[in-house]
Amino acid sequence: MIRFWRGKHRPRTTERQAACLIFILLLLSVSIPAAAQIQESGSVQVLTERLETGETAFYDLAGLREGQDIYIHATGTSGNLDPFIAIAHPTIDREQMAADFVAGVEEAVSGGGDPLGVIPRIADRYFLAWDDDGGAGYAAALHFRVPADGDYVLDVMASPAREETFGDYRLTIGIDAPGVLDGTAGPTGSTIAVLDREASRLDMAVGEVAGTLTPEKTGTYHILGPVRQGDILYARVERTSGDLIPVIVLQDNGEKILAAGIATDGGGRASFTYTFTEATENSRIEVSGQERGGNATAGAYRLLVGINDPSVLGGAAEPHGGAVLIAPLLVAVGVEMDQITVVDQQAENFGVVANLWMQWNDPALAYSPDTCDCRIKIYREIDDFVAAEGTRWPEFTLYNQQGNRWTQNSLISIQPDGTATYYERFWVILQAPDFDFKNYPFDTQDFYIRVDSIYPEEAVFYTPWEEKTAVGTQLGEEEWYITGSDSGIGSIMITGINSRYSFHFTAQRHLTYYILRILVPILLIIVLSWIPFLLRDYGKRADIAGANLLLFIAFNFTIANDLPRLGYLTFLDSILVTTFMISGATVAYNLYLKWLATERQKEIAERIDRIIVWLYPLGYILAIALILIFFP
Known part of the structure; x- marks a missing residue:
């Protein structure tokens, strides 16, 4: 049985297996290309x-x-x-x-x-x-x-x-x-x-920045842009002037030191390399000067920072690619002063209606016009701008502001390339500590509108916007007229070293009032007080001199109401003090002559009077000349 089964059926099984194998191979030869084509299609x-x-x-x-x-x-x-x-x-x-x-x-x-x-x-x-x-x-x-x-x-x-x-x-x-x-x-x-x-070369970028350290500013920092896990940071700083011995340090957001480079043997170069183990942004690269002789070294420097570009370490790399360092916002500032509402000399302040302009470019604000179907984005509130854009806003304060600043309207416009323009029309009272009344009423006063950045210069840096710096033609102030204006950029210590924009204008008084209401009457009183010297009634002359003295006192009170209680004499104060002294001396002199006349020494009184009658105007002339010398 067994032998018969094997001999009888084995060939048939082999044929069937071979046929099945051939069929499968033929099927695969057709289906594999078809499957590959299906994978590519779509x-x-x-x-x-x-x-x-x-x-x-x-x-x-x-x-x-x-x-x-x-x-x-x-x-x-x-x-x-x-x-x-x-x-x-x-x-x-x-x-x-x-x-x-x-x-x-x-x-x-x-x-x-x-x-x-x-x-x-x-x-x-x-x-x-x-x-x-x-x-x-x-x-x-x-x-x-x-x-x-x-x-x-x-x-x-x-x-x-x-x-x-x-x-x-x-x-x-x-x-x-x-x-x-x-x-x-x-x-x-x-x-x-x-x-x-x-x-x-999308993974490679090099940034370059120049800076200066001084004895007052012994260190600074630069903010690193976003980096990805595995990116290699190359940084090199070199001295370009001064005696700076540089130190360069990389810190994360928690101020933990990740890498550092220190110039050796008093050299002018320092560098480091660091590989990021995770994606991050806003790390800081700090640059400072080593101490020598107990003082920090200072001078200008050049900083090269590269992502995945080792040529930075040799110092020959050229800037390319994206922004490696987040540059400070370069904010152009301008003030257009339209009106002077008040000048309060006693309180030493003044009120203005003005327009404040600020403009900066921030790549984070850039947008494609087709996304909003607009040529320009507009925000009418700062809070709306910050909420919508979620980016840097160059906050500021008016340093010499007193009380509230009343904003009539404000506007922020953003262009597709990320250029933002801020406009504000406001009214405010500003302190004027620079008032100097020494030459009053011939004084020239300095007025300032000072705009201070809340953020340090590493984040926001001001520049003057000359096109938006102007003084109106109808200021509405009758006593003063503008003689000149300018603007400038300085620094002030707030949260570090912060930028300050100063709009400065000078003003002088219209002198018609002071000449006709004060100086001319004083001159007439002086002239009229000399005419009684022709009289021989010394008692009446004393009465007239006493009345003049009272007039000068009245002038003094009038002027005192216009100015604060100063710790120095003004030009007009000196004129009045001189008239006080000469008028007081005239009263005493006439009373003395009257005494001589009553003592039957009238001839002596007349001889003295013939001399004094000419010394009296000469005394005034000499006194005024000395005042003019003292108050150039």
Whole structure:
């Protein structure tokens, strides 16, 4: 039985197995290519990156096959980036190609060419396919049919039709997936494009900054921008003047020291290298001077900071790429003074109606106009601006403000490139501690509107905005007239060393009032007080001199109501004191002559009087001359 089964049926089983094996192999030979084709058809990949001004991202599209339809969509997701995408053959020098394309467009446009005509003409010279604004808004959308099997290169850059656009972008690439262009296709997990990081250099950046340390400012810091896990930070500081022996320290947000570089042997250079183990931002790089002889060294320095660029350590690296260091906000400040509402000399303050202007550029504020369908963003409240933008606001205070500042209206406008302009119209009472009444009423007074930054100079630095610095033509102040104005930038200690903007104007009094109401009457009184010297009635002369003395006292009280209780004499005070003294002496002199006359010494009195009658005006002239010398 057993032998019969084996001999009878074994060949049939072998034939069946062989037939099954052949069938399976044939099936696999058909199904494997079909499965591969199905995996490629409808594949979608989504990538995100960031482009700074002038950068280009190069993606390798490997193994494309003739007849495949490639769909590409790029849209900016932050900043004011207006993306431009293009496909080129990989044999071309990709970096040189991108540079030549941008340079060619710039040259043609600067020569009077129309960008709408120039860009297509030059783009067709370098690329197999390209697009600028084929998607919604400023998004770029491209459909490319592969002409032949092989590798290709995808370029993503900022549109040459706009200047200095930058920001994050989202790049969607699909093979035979037209839904990429209208946003209906989602990522499938496929890898279609690979970023060529070496050629793109998006992970590399170098920043440079110069600064100065002084005996008063022995150290400063610079804020580091966002870094990713694994990024390597290279930093180098070198002395450019003075006797500075630099020290450079990297600190995290908790002021923990992560790395440090110290110049050795009194040298002028220090450096360090540090690898970040996690993503972070707002770390600080502090620069200070070593002590020598008990005092910190000082001088100017140059700081180079690079991300993933070791050439920084040699000192020859040139700035490129994104912002490695968060630069201080450079805020232009201007004041337009429209009215002087009051000048209170006794309280030593003055009131003004003025316009305050501030302007700065912050990349974090940049946006693409197509996202808001607007040419400019406007906020009417500072709180609304901070809540919406969530970014730096250059807070300030008026240093010499007294009481409230009444704001009539305010406005913050933001342009797509991140330029913000702040406008405020206000009325306020300001202290004037610089008043000096020594030459009153011929004095020239200094008035200041001082704007102080709340943040130190490492975060906010002021510059004068000359175009927005002005004095109105109708100030509404009758006593004073403006003789000059200027503005300047200084420093003050608040939260460190803080920037101060000072709007300064000088003013003089209209002298008509003082000449006609005070000086001319005093002169007439002096002249009239000399005429009684012609009388021989010494008693009446004494009465007239006493009345003059009372008049001068009345003038003194009138003037005293205009000025604070000063610790020094003014020009007008000196005039009145002189008249007091001479009038008092005249009263005493006339009483003495009357006494002589009653003692039957009238001839002696007349002889004395013939001399004094001329000495009296000469005494006034001499006294006024001395006053003029003392009050130049």
